[in-house]
Amino acid sequence: MAYTDGVTGTEGSAMKKLGDVRIGTRLTGVFLVLLICLMAVGAVGARALGHVFSGTQTMYQDRVVPLKQLKQIADAYAVNVIDTVNKANAGLITAQEAAASISGTLPAIDAAWRSYSSTQLTSQEAVLANQAQALFAPANQSIDRLLQRLKTLDGKRAGSLDEFDGALYASVDPISAKIGELVELQLKASEDVYADSRQVLAQSQMLIYGFVAAAVILAVALGYVVTRSITVPLKSAVEVARHIEQGDLASEIQATGRDEVGDLLRSMSAMRESLASIVGDVRRGVESVTTASSQIAAGNQDLSSRTEHQASSLQETAAAMEQLAGNVGQSSENARQASALAVRAKEVAGVGGGAVARVVGTMDEISAS
Numbered sequence: 001m002a003y004t005d006g007v008t009g010t011e012g013s014a015m016k017k018l019g020d021v022r023i024g025t026r027l028t029g030v031f032l033v034l035l036i037c038l039m040a041v042g043a044v045g046a047r048a049l050g051h052v053f054s055g056t057q058t059m060y061q062d063r064v065v066p067l068k069q070l071k072q073i074a075d076a077y078a079v080n081v082i083d084t085v086n087k088a089n090a091g092l093i094t095a096q097e098a099a100a101s102i103s104g105t106l107p108a109i110d111a112a113w114r115s116y117s118s119t120q121l122t123s124q125e126a127v128l129a130n131q132a133q134a135l136f137a138p139a140n141q142s143i144d145r146l147l148q149r150l151k152t153l154d155g156k157r158a159g160s161l162d163e164f165d166g167a168l169y170a171s172v173d174p175i176s177a178k179i180g181e182l183v184e185l186q187l188k189a190s191e192d193v194y195a196d197s198r199q200v201l202a203q204s205q206m207l208i209y210g211f212v213a214a215a216v217i218l219a220v221a222l223g224y225v226v227t228r229s230i231t232v233p234l235k236s237a238v239e240v241a242r243h244i245e246q247g248d249l250a251s252e253i254q255a256t257g258r259d260e261v262g263d264l265l266r267s268m269s270a271m272r273e274s275l276a277s278i279v280g281d282v283r284r285g286v287e288s289v290t291t292a293s294s295q296i297a298a299g300n301q302d303l304s305s306r307t308e309h310q311a312s313s314l315q316e317t318a319a320a321m322e323q324l325a326g327n328v329g330q331s332s333e334n335a336r337q338a339s340a341l342a343v344r345a346k347e348v349a350g351v352g353g354g355a356v357a358r359v360v361g362t363m364d365e366i367s368a369s
Contacts, residue, residue: 048204
């Protein structure tokens with residue numbers, strides 16, 4: 001049985017390609033992709049915030065501030081001029097007070113108008129501004145005549161300014177109306193900036209949501225593929241280790257990847273081959289020992305048979321020696337008895353020899369006689 005790195009089919013083809021990339025490089029690639037997505041979301045958000053800030057800045061500098069300047073101009077004509085004239089003509093304030101209030105109006109109007117003109121004007125707004133500026137000359141001439149008239153008066157003089165009542169309104173009201181148009185235009189431009197900001201915000205939100213959704217899908221897909229490219233070969237490596245643990249050294253390990261898991265499988269393949277060689281050497285040694293043991297057992301069996309045969313011969317020899325010992329004992333007893341008989345025969349012979357000697361002596365005596 002052959003073990004591979006566990007990748008097959010279409011998914012296996014993709015993971016096989018990933019298997020040629022180091023795990024650290026794969027993980028770094030995933031992090032970089034997610035970082036790029038995050039940077040894209042941040043860039044879209046920053047762009048949206050920049051646009052909104054630009055719109056807000058434009059609204060403040062070119063719409064809110066001009067509204068304040070136009071209001072100052074309108075208030076200068078309506079309050080500092082018209083209302084002051086009405087109060088002086090009604091005898092509520094002195095001519096000197098009225099002149100002091102009106103004399104500072106024209107420089108204030110001129111300063112406010114120059115500040116307004118320095119802002120960014122739309123084409124329609126520029127047309128209205130030129131029309132309004134053209135109306136300033138008649139109004140200012142009326143105000144100059146008013147100031148000259150106030151210089152001739154002293155104290156509170158009711159009804160002394162009736163000649164400026166209708167004429168002054170006729171020169172100031174067109175300016176107020178034109179400024180009103182400019183104010184409406186500022187409000188309309190502010191609405192346009194607000195609508196544009198809302199549109200940019202909505203588009204940015206859609207882009208951010210799209211990028212986030214794409215990043216999530218991409219992260220899930222990359223996480224799945226990269227995780228599988230790591231866990232599947234690791235599972236195969238664990239399976240190989242388990243079979244080696246169980247003593248299966250005959251299976252071939254095929255490692256095709258060039259990553260860390262591929263290195264691990266190749267190392268395990270080398271380890272398996274080394275273990276198989278060691279086990280083969282041990283097996284051959286055991287077979288040699290078994291053959292020698294069998295030969296020794298056969299020799300021991302032959303030696304045991306010979307020993308039993310020798311023991312039987314020794315038993316027979318011992319029996320013969322025992323019988324011989326019995327015969328020797330009997331012969332010894334017979335020899336002892338024979339020795340006793342010989343002693344007695346010797347004694348009898350001695351007695352017989354004495355008798356013979358006595359007979360020979362007797363015969364000698366007989367012969368001598």
